[in-house]
Amino acid sequence: MSINRDVAVFDQYRAATKAPVLAAEHLSLGYAGASGVVAAVDDVSFKIAEGDRLVLLGPSGCGKSSILRAVAGFHTPTRGRILSRGRPIDGPGPDRVVVFQEFDQLLPWKSARENVAFPLVHARGESRRLARERADEALELVGLLRARNSYPHELSGGMKQRVAIARALAMEPDVLLMDEPFAALDALTRRKMQSDLLAVVERVGATLLFVTHSIQEAVMIGTHLHLLSPHPGRTVAEFEVTGRSDAERKSTVREVERLLVGEEVAA
Template identity: 70%
Template sequence: MTGRAAEAVSVHSLRRSDVPVTASLPVLSTKGLSLVYDGARGQHLAVDNVGLEIAQGERLVLLGPSGCGKSTILKAVAGFHSPASGTISLRGKPVSGPGPDRVVVFQEFDQLLPWKTALGNVMFPLLRARKLSRTEARQQAEDALERVGLTRALNQFPHELSGGMKQRVAIARALAMRPDVLLMDEPFAALDALTRSRLQADLLRVVEDAKATLLFVTHSIEEALLIGTRLHLLSAHPGRTLATLDVAGLIPASPAFTRAKTEVHDLLFPQAEAADV
């Protein structure tokens, strides 16, 4: 599987990059990660032998069809799910459970606590996990909400916000924590197309400003190319590494971008390529 993928990449324009360009210690790495899920008919292997490395300031996108275990990998990195085998390390130290050094932005809108205002939601982890004073927490929360463009909704409760605004609050809450790595699990999948593209652009801007390190999960090739500096492609049932591609500096809607989309598609679905011919 891996061999064929490597071969396919070499004849195309995207550069294969199994290791990050920087030589420094990766912020996050997994080695030989396998994950098992308890399903209705007993256990099944969801992820098989996946190795990832994310360098400081990098934006790695896990991309694959549904059933490739990309969300499961993210949950394992977050510490919600323990590996069947292999290791997950954060700055060289093994991950043993959830913690505020890896903040997750989920797809579901109910990730905001409904009994807290937008501001209260962003302040909550700053007070509880970072143990900041109320004044400091308030200042940093207001600052984070301003960066995602939500200065006027500070005192609104989640049910008064649109889906896009809720995701903005969730992004602000995660960014304000300044985690070692920001984990995003298809955060825009439940949004309409217009809102999604605005949030993608705004996310890129705030993540670049904050020089945040990002692990982003999506099944959209376009979104992966927009957000990522590197893509990690996975096959389905179980999730195995297909290829790792360097996609930094692609200009959206440029010919190179369109070409990259086709290439990534062909890597993910090699049989579809054959059927087209």
């Protein structure tokens, strides 16, 4: 009893002191279309605390990837703002590293190890020797140390995504942005990548903003879910994933399905 109460008190304390690593406030995004600006995202807000894994989940057209790209600094919001450690972001930066869905995010003229070392040298100004050592560590973390001298075209799709994840982790960003990184993989590889990613991310305590349209993937990876509806993207619901047992996950999946699919049918 008293232990449980202490844990609860500790959780409250932690929640109060954990300043958000990243916050989006009343974010609206639009694109220049044929007839003026087309709204892609309307008034979405969220906070990500240190070590949290926030998943933006919704069908295509809900603007989840647009939100991630805005957080990365590639798009300027039409309204609202994005704060990184309390300060408004100003364009792209290596404090918010992106893992893309596309396999060609690795630079084809560099080996796996050089790909991971590249931003360490050119964005963080580390020495080549140190960068190479850290690249090896990161590749070991994703289980690809053997393939460090291979060029991207010699790697499978799953291996390429592993290298991209290693490259992002080696940068130790404030928040790791993942834009459907497993969407182009076959189902079996995807399952394996999901559990491996979870293990690595939990081990290094990375903070994650993860975009997906797969409910299973969202419930598996996220600590927090943010559900979006399409055209334009609006917040449907947000909640914390508490239970991690199979039964609890299943009930979370059912709840998400009710919220997302039910809403779509009604609309």
